[in-house]
Amino acid sequence: MILLILLGISLFSAIILAFIGDRKYAPEINIFGSAATFAAGVALALEVHFHGPIVAGGKFFFVDAFSVYLAVLTSFVSMTTAIFSRRYMRWERKHGRVGHWGMRFYHAMFQLFIFAMLLALLTNNVGVLWIAMELATLSTVLLVSLYRTPSAIEAAWKYFILCGVGIALALFGTVLLYFAAEKVLGEGGEALLWTNLNEVSGKLEPTVLSLAFVFLMVGYGTKVGLVPLHNWLPDAHSEGPTPISAVLSGLLLNIALYALVRCKVLVDGATHSHKAGYIMMGFGLLSILVAAFSLLRQKDIKRMFAYSSIEHMGIATFAFGLGGPIATFGALLHMLVHSLTKSSIFFTAGHASQMHGTQEMDKIGGLIRGNPLVGWGLVAGVMAIVGMPPFGVFTSEFLILTAAMKDAPFLAPFLLLGLGVAFAALFRRVQPMIAGEVPESQSPIKAAHIPVILHMALVFVIGLYMPDFLAKWFNTAVELLK
Amino acid sequence: MNIVAQINSILAALILLTAFGLLVQRRIYGLLHLFAWQGLFLSISTAVVGFVAGAHHLYISSVLTLALKVILLPYILHLLILRLQIRKEIDAVVNIPTTMLIGIAIVIFSYYLTAPVRELSTLMTRSTLAVALATVMLGLLMMITRRHAVTQIIGFLAMENGLFFAATSATYGMPLVVELGVALDILIAAFIFGIFFFQIRTAFDSLDVDQMARLKEED
Numbered sequence: 001m002i003l004l005i006l007l008g009i010s011l012f013s014a015i016i017l018a019f020i021g022d023r024k025y026a027p028e029i030n031i032f033g034s035a036a037t038f039a040a041g042v043a044l045a046l047e048v049h050f051h052g053p054i055v056a057g058g059k060f061f062f063v064d065a066f067s068v069y070l071a072v073l074t075s076f077v078s079m080t081t082a083i084f085s086r087r088y089m090r091w092e093r094k095h096g097r098v099g100h101w102g103m104r105f106y107h108a109m110f111q112l113f114i115f116a117m118l119l120a121l122l123t124n125n126v127g128v129l130w131i132a133m134e135l136a137t138l139s140t141v142l143l144v145s146l147y148r149t150p151s152a153i154e155a156a157w158k159y160f161i162l163c164g165v166g167i168a169l170a171l172f173g174t175v176l177l178y179f180a181a182e183k184v185l186g187e188g189g190e191a192l193l194w195t196n197l198n199e200v201s202g203k204l205e206p207t208v209l210s211l212a213f214v215f216l217m218v219g220y221g222t223k224v225g226l227v228p229l230h231n232w233l234p235d236a237h238s239e240g241p242t243p244i245s246a247v248l249s250g251l252l253l254n255i256a257l258y259a260l261v262r263c264k265v266l267v268d269g270a271t272h273s274h275k276a277g278y279i280m281m282g283f284g285l286l287s288i289l290v291a292a293f294s295l296l297r298q299k300d301i302k303r304m305f306a307y308s309s310i311e312h313m314g315i316a317t318f319a320f321g322l323g324g325p326i327a328t329f330g331a332l333l334h335m336l337v338h339s340l341t342k343s344s345i346f347f348t349a350g351h352a353s354q355m356h357g358t359q360e361m362d363k364i365g366g367l368i369r370g371n372p373l374v375g376w377g378l379v380a381g382v383m384a385i386v387g388m389p390p391f392g393v394f395t396s397e398f399l400i401l402t403a404a405m406k407d408a409p410f411l412a413p414f415l416l417l418g419l420g421v422a423f424a425a426l427f428r429r430v431q432p433m434i435a436g437e438v439p440e441s442q443s444p445i446k447a448a449h450i451p452v453i454l455h456m457a458l459v460f461v462i463g464l465y466m467p468d469f470l471a472k473w474f475n476t477a478v479e480l481l482k
Numbered sequence: 483m484n485i486v487a488q489i490n491s492i493l494a495a496l497i498l499l500t501a502f503g504l505l506v507q508r509r510i511y512g513l514l515h516l517f518a519w520q521g522l523f524l525s526i527s528t529a530v531v532g533f534v535a536g537a538h539h540l541y542i543s544s545v546l547t548l549a550l551k552v553i554l555l556p557y558i559l560h561l562l563i564l565r566l567q568i569r570k571e572i573d574a575v576v577n578i579p580t581t582m583l584i585g586i587a588i589v590i591f592s593y594y595l596t597a598p599v600r601e602l603s604t605l606m607t608r609s610t611l612a613v614a615l616a617t618v619m620l621g622l623l624m625m626i627t628r629r630h631a632v633t634q635i636i637g638f639l640a641m642e643n644g645l646f647f648a649a650t651s652a653t654y655g656m657p658l659v660v661e662l663g664v665a666l667d668i669l670i671a672a673f674i675f676g677i678f679f680f681q682i683r684t685a686f687d688s689l690d691v692d693q694m695a696r697l698k699e700e701d
Contacts, residue, residue, distance in 0.1 A: 179653045192660065235697045
């Protein structure tokens with residue numbers, strides 16, 4: 001029941017907002033819908049926390065510790081993004097960057113996107129997971145091209161084509177998975193359910209599953225933004241409206257990684273080897289290094305942080321590939337803190353570009369004097385994302401690094417190199433933007449502060465003290481992913 | 483039984499043939515016709531497999547393919563081409579003979595890749611899985627070698643055809659809820675690229691995707 005409410009709210013809000021999208025109170029309804037979704041998400045989490053995993057709706061839904069923590073995170077970040085987008089999109093509307101129909105479309109698709117992501121997390125069916133991932137892509141494609149500029153359309157087209165191709169390959173992988181599962185579980189829908197697959201994973205045909213994993217890795221890996229399949233990501237993040245960059249970076253990448261990790265567990269069970277893990281480690285490490293060095297060359301603020309997202313998804317993928325309790329715990333924590341930190345950075349970066357009328361970093365300056373909360377928000381976000389203590393990203397990166405030194409000592413230096421380069425690159429770029437005098441081109445704006453403060457406070461708290469319930473969730477999830 | 487397997491193999495061959503046709507056809511209406519034919523072969527093949535295997539949900543899948551891939555999508559594309567007044571296609575990046583050779587290599591590679599699956603399968607359709615994978619890969623090749631937005635979309639849809647064919651030949655079709663969901667996604671995608679064509683046309687004055695080269699890493 002709670003599952004239907006959780007999914008229903010966002011779908012219902014999408015329909016309502018399609019009708020009233022540009023009215024004065026539409027952003028408030030958007031916030032209200034997202035907040036209700038978050039409340040339902042928390043209720044679901046409590047249910048799972050006290051009564052264990054839920055299988056419901058004729059086995060259609062399946063929620064365990066791994067998916068419920070991502071569901072709460074997804075609904076939370078979409079709520080804060082809705083709060084942020086109220087002021088941000090009003091400014092954009094006032095300055096004519098987006099019109100009446102654009103606003104309607106934006107609000108409706110924002111909620112549909114949340115629905116698709118929650119469906120991907122809560123479903124028990126590998127096929128439905130695929131459908132939800134595709135729906136999440138389709139609902140955001142036209143949001144990336146919302147401003148209708150040639151670059152925005154180019155970015156959206158790239159996003160559409162590359163993710164479309166990627167996800168098609170993932171479907172082929174799903175077909176192969178179904179083929180292997182059908183042999184053990186018999187025909188019909190039962191053979192595509194996680195709950196059934198996990199029970200029999202030892203009996204699945206290893207050769208077919210290895211082949212399936214290659215397709216799933218390339219397919220979902222495109223969505224995670226792993227190098228060399230990452231080309232769509234910086235474009236889509238830099239050209240779309242900032243709230244969309246925040247949810248793409250903070251949420252969609254996580255969901256794609258979730259799908260990949262679920263598949264990896266099955267493949268590991270079938271092949272009794274670490275083959276899938278090695279593939280993920282390879283992709284992860286390559287992403288970290290390529291993204292870190294690309295960071296050095298960026299001129300566009302949102303594009304730079306998009307590359308930083310690639311780097312961090314690489315870290316999480318590497319850690320999941322590494323396996324073992326510490327690395328997996330670190331990876332789960334990393335997904336959480338990266339999502340909170342990166343969306344907060346996008347909020348401040350979005351306001352910074354509104355203040356200067358450009359996303360070029362050379363033209364942005366004096367943020368701390370111009371708007372202290374935006375300036376300090378950006379400082380805190382960047383400090384957190386490069387892995388400075390006491391923020392949560394430090395904790396997760398430290399765990400992952402420790403595990404890497406123990407299990408793959410020859411790879412740890414590369415990991416450190418990537419982190420070091422990213423650290424230097426981000427600081428070199430961010431320092432001139434926050435310090436100094438206010439440039440003449442800067443104009444004051446009404447910024448949305450609550451989301452930034454909320455996110456950074458959470459990342460700060462998690463870095464200092466891990467709440468019991470969170471540790472319990474993660475430990476249960478680590479058991480599941482063993 | 484044997485005859486049915488042969489009929490299915492012939493249909494698989496025809497699907498592969500249309501995939502190669504799509505790869506080399508230059509005229510845009512020719513592409514549209516080939517795409518519709520491919521959908522028709524796929525639909526017949528699905529129905530035949532459904533009949534022999536007694537898998538009745540495949541009839542629904544077959545009708546869905548017929549309605550979507552043979553009638554609705556080509557019709558929408560036809561309307562779009564008329565509205566956008568596209569006359570001829572632009573040259574591909576790679577010339578025809580090279581494309582064909584790459585295509586042949588892809589088919590051989592697909593047979594190699596699916597060998598373990600063929601050995602394990604007991605279904606009569608098992609030999610066509612390689613053709614299905616080849617169709618997917620050829621669609622991908624088409625998207626890479628062509629620089630026109632409409633052609634790229636036809637390549638994308640041909641890939642989807644290959645995926646449906648893979649589902650029928652490897653497993654007698656995915657569960658119905660999945661097939662319906664995939665069909666719905668394709669339908670939404672169709673509306674999106676329809677909107678896209680107009681946006682691209684307005685922003686770039688043509689549907690040549692080579693013009694989209696603003697977003698690059700500058701040095």
